[in-house]
Amino acid sequence: GAGVSQSPRYKVAKRGQDVALRCDPISGHVSLFWYQQALGQGPEFLTYFQNEAQLDKSGLPSDRFFAERPEGSVSTLKIQRTQQEDSAVYLCASSLGAHFMDSNQPQHFGDGTRLSIL
């Protein structure tokens, strides 16, 4: 597709369940970011991939959060043993080049996955 695609759009899970969120970036985009956005706040950085390499995961809130991008295209964010505080919108963004070499490039966001933990 032309834009960044995320699925599912909405996810409801019970506390303690594992969830997996998918991001399909714009074709050919090298950089991929995951963000968490709470209501009324800006997106908070979670992790960054350059192609298949996860160069930064400093924003992941706990070891229950895991992300991968095995072939340098589609990425999955997995949350294990979900907690209520994990409820948020999870945004994926991609950009054309390697972000650490050129930070002066805009990101293209997907619609996000709205995660609710009951």
Place this chain on the structure above:
Amino acid sequence: RKEVEQDPGPFNVPEGATVAFNCTYSNSASQSFFWYRQDCRKEPKLLMSVYSSGNEDGRFTAQLNRASQYISLLIRDSKLSDSATYLCVVNGGGSYIPTFGRGTSLIVHP
């Protein structure tokens, strides 16, 4: 103190008004600056990059003040459709991680 700060608003203005938002950043080595627009329950979309010399795109003007470490967004002749949250983003300065402000809410009323 947060790295990027914005007044959350809301800024409530009538159609046709001129409105301006500021965004301050703490890392003096920051290199790249952007304004994004986010509609309710939608994803952020790039509005404009902010260049050192300032730049204009139609009714929108962005400015960078490095000495005081802030960027600004000016919207002239506000339209109802300008109602949204405006996020500032700061990149670089020893980190390539984009840092977002919490956003400023704008409501344009008839």
